[in-house]
Structure formats: structure tokens, C-alpha cells
Amino acid sequence: MLTEIAAPFTSAPAKPRVLIVDDEYGPRESIAFTLANEFAIETAERAAEALAKIKEREFAVIILDIRMPEMDGIKALELIRKIDKEVSVVMLTGYGTLHTAQQAMVGGANQYLRKPPDIVELIEAVRKQAALATIRRQEARANLEAREMSIALKREIAESEPQVWQARAAVELVHDLANPLTVMIGYAGLLSEEAKGLARIDPVPAEKLGSYASIVERAAEYCHHLAENWRQATRKTTEFSELDLVALAREVKQVIFFSNAAIQTAGLEKAIVRGSRFDLARVFQNLYKNALEAGATSLKVTFNHVGDKMEVQLTDNGSGMDAETAKSALKGGFTTKSHGTGLGLSICRHLLGAHGATLSVESELGRGTTFRMVFPAAS
Numbered sequence: 017m018l019t020e021i022a023a024p025f026t027s028a029p030a031k032p033r034v035l036i037v038d039d040e041y042g043p044r045e046s047i048a049f050t051l052a053n054e055f056a057i058e059t060a061e062r063a064a065e066a067l068a069k070i071k072e073r074e075f076a077v078i079i080l081d082i083r084m085p086e087m088d089g090i091k092a093l094e095l096i097r098k099i100d101k102e103v104s105v106v107m108l109t110g111y112g113t114l115h116t117a118q119q120a121m122v123g124g125a126n127q128y129l130r131k132p133p134d135i136v137e138l139i140e141a142v143r144k145q146a147a148l149a150t151i152r153r154q155e156a157r158a159n160l161e162a163r164e165m166s167i168a169l170k171r172e173i174a175e176s177e178p179q180v181w182q183a184r185a186a187v188e189l190v191h192d193l194a195n196p197l198t199v200m201i202g203y204a205g206l207l208s209e210e211a212k213g214l215a216r217i218d219p220v221p222a223e224k225l226g227s228y229a230s231i232v233e234r235a236a237e238y239c240h241h242l243a244e245n246w247r248q249a250t251r252k253t254t255e256f257s258e259l260d261l262v263a264l265a266r267e268v269k270q271v272i273f274f275s276n277a278a279i280q281t282a283g284l285e286k287a288i289v290r291g292s293r294f295d296l297a298r299v300f301q302n303l304y305k306n307a308l309e310a311g312a313t314s315l316k317v318t319f320n321h322v323g324d325k326m327e328v329q330l331t332d333n334g335s336g337m338d339a340e341t342a343k344s345a346l347k348g349g350f351t352t353k354s355h356g357t358g359l360g361l362s363i364c365r366h367l368l369g370a371h372g373a374t375l376s377v378e379s380e381l382g383r384g385t386t387f388r389m390v391f392p393a394a395s
Contacts, residue, residue: 032076032146063092076146102152104145261287287319302360310334324393
């Protein structure tokens with residue numbers, strides 16, 4: 017059963033801030049008037065004035081004319097991207113500057129419109145680009161916070177040896193939460209966009225919205241469980257029940273890895289064991305992540321009976337490891353990644369051990385890696 021998460025709105029959300037940059041008064045004010053009902057509008061008649069505003073505050077969308085005196089839109093775009101990488105930039109192009117606008121897309125613009133723009137096209141473009149900018153900012157902030165937390169926690173491990181087990185558990189939590197949280201942020205942005213389509217009573221976006229909502233809910237439930245495990249780490253005994261490993265492996269693929277086509281299942285259609293759904297989901301998450309980060313374009317997950325036991329084999333075509341590296345990686349606390357923690361396989365080994373299962377690895381440098389999990393017979 018999925019956890020319901022209620023988040024009622026207590027006040028109207030702030031309007032997305034839009035900056036219109038055009039040296040011509042008439043077109044500038046016309047666009048401002050068109051967008052004023054839905055967006056918080058600011059204007060600038062020169063690129064230098066716009067750059068000063070962008071340094072002072074954050075905008076969702078910048079509408080930028082290509083042809084302006086003193087500094088044209090192409091040069092202004094280059095400087096904007098040095099200040100704000102996530103803001104959406106819509107270029108305005110007049111007759112004869114279409115090629116320049118296409119060059120601007122290569123230089124970091126998100127969209128271009130003919131000048132003067134069609135009203136409906138203008139409003140839809142700004143809505144879309146504002147939503148995409150919001151998603152990019154949320155993802156960037158979440159990734160930055162995760163990196164900062166990981167750095168801080170690793171520093172705490174080094175400085176506070178008596179409390180090392182607590183810091184290690186916290187790092188594990190951050191490590192496992194990073195992927196589902198990013199998924200939640202991305203889908204939340206899509207939900208916001210699809211909700212607008214419901215006003216037209218169109219069943220297609222309504223169906224998409226339901227699908228996105230289901231994925232967000234499952235990811236949120238997963239994050240909630242991880243956080244709750246950390247909070248009650250010394251008081252809570254994990255409850256086991258019968259579960260299907262095949263269904264769980266496919267669910268992790270869909271919810272955490274956006275149904276990545278590189279991940280495929282084979283063998284048994286059902287693989288029943290006794291265990292914790294969330295803990296074993298963490299195992300699949302970490303093993304999938306390791307394979308994909310090692311450059312794998314194919315990850316085959318095969319389920320088979322071996323006597324009365326259940327075997328799960330994950331074989332990838334990634335970069336692989338030599339024998340010594342594979343041995344060190346399985347022990348934990350070792351990584352070849354510049355920003356890695358070396359905790360992923362250690363987490364897997366610990367969680368599988370609590371299930372009475374084993375984890376082994378075979379790998380060859382340049383040829384890929386195979387992880388083998390063997391679970392006891394379901395009683």
C-alpha cells in the first residue's frame with residue numbers, strides 16, 4: 017500500500033519572474049502587457065541594464081532581442097550564461113536574422129520566436145520555459161545539497177571517530193536518497209505542466225498526470241522509508257514478508273531509473289523470497305547505479321532456481337574491474353569514482369546479509385562485471 021502525502025496550498029504561488037530586453041519601446045511594452053497577467057514582469061532597454069538586473073535577482077525567463085545597440089543579443093546571451101546557467105532564454109529574431117537565432121540556440125538559448133511574436137505562441141513559450149527553468153533549478157539545488165551533505169558527513173567521519181557509525185549511516189542515507197529525490201523533483205515539474213492541460217478536459221494529459229503522480233508517490237514512499245529507518249535505527253526491527261524479486265527489480269527500473277532501456281530482466285517470471293521490499297529495493301538501486309556509472313549500455317538481470325535457493329545474476333558490459341579492485345570494492349569503503357563514497361556495495365552486502373543472502377562478484381577489466389546474489393529458500 018502506498019503512502020498518501022498531502023501538501024495543500026495555503027497561499028497562491030508567486031508569479032514566475034520574466035525579464036524583457038529590447039531597445040524598442042513599442043515591442044518591449046507590448047510583450048510586457050501581454051504577459052503581465054500571468055508573470056511578474058521587468059524590462060530593460062539595453063543588455064548592460066539587463067545583466068545588472070540578472071546579477072541582483074533570479075528570473076525564470078529572459079526574453080532577449082537579438083539586434084540591440086551597444087551589445088547585441090548573442091553577446092548578452094554569452095554573459096547571461098556565465099551568471100545563470102538555469103534561466104530560460106527566449107531569443108526574439110526579426111526578418112533576416114533567423115540564421116543568427118539558430119546560432120543562439122547552439123550558444124545556450126532555449127527557444128527563439130519571430131518578432132513580433134504571435135500572442136498565443138508567446139504565452140505558451142514563456143509558460144513552458146518558466147516550468148523548465150524551475151525544474152533545472154530544483155535539480156541543481158538538490159544535487160548541490162546532496163554533494164555538500166556528503167562532503168560534510170565524510171569530514172565528520174574523519175574528525176569524530178567515536179561517532180563513526182552514526183556518520184556512516186547518515187552517509188548511506190544521503191547516498192541512497194540522491195536518485196529518488198532527483199526523480200521526484202523532475203516528475204513534480206511535469207505534474208505542474210500537465211495539470212494545466214486538464215482545464216481543456218483532454219483525457220491524454222489526464223492519463224499522463226495519473227502515471228506521473230503514481231511514480232512520484234512511490235518514490236516519495238521509498239524516501240520516507242529510508243528516512244524512517246535512519247530515525248529509528250536502534251529501535252526498529254525490519255519486518256519480512258513474501259515478495260517477488262522480479263517485480264521489485266522492474267519497479268526500481270521504472271521509478272528510480274526512468275525505465276532505462278539498458279536494464280532488462282530474464283529467466284523466471286516470478287522469484288519469491290522472504291524479505292524487506294524497501295531494503296532489497298536499495299540493493300537493486302545500488303547495483304543498477306554502479307553498472308550504469310561504469311558505462312554499461314546493457315545490464316541483464318537474470319532470475320533462476322539453484323536447488324532450493326534463488327539466484328539473481330546482474331551482468332553488465334561496463335568498464336569492469338581487475339581482480340584486486342573487485343575484491344576491494346566488495347568490502348566497501350573503496351571507490352574509483354572522483355565523487356564516490358565507496359558505500360554502495362557495502363550497503364548491498366550488509367542488507368543481503370540481514371536476509372541470509374550472499375553477494376559475490378566476477379569482473380574483467382574492459383569486459384564488464386557480474387554480481388551474483390543467492391537467497392535462501394522461501395519458507
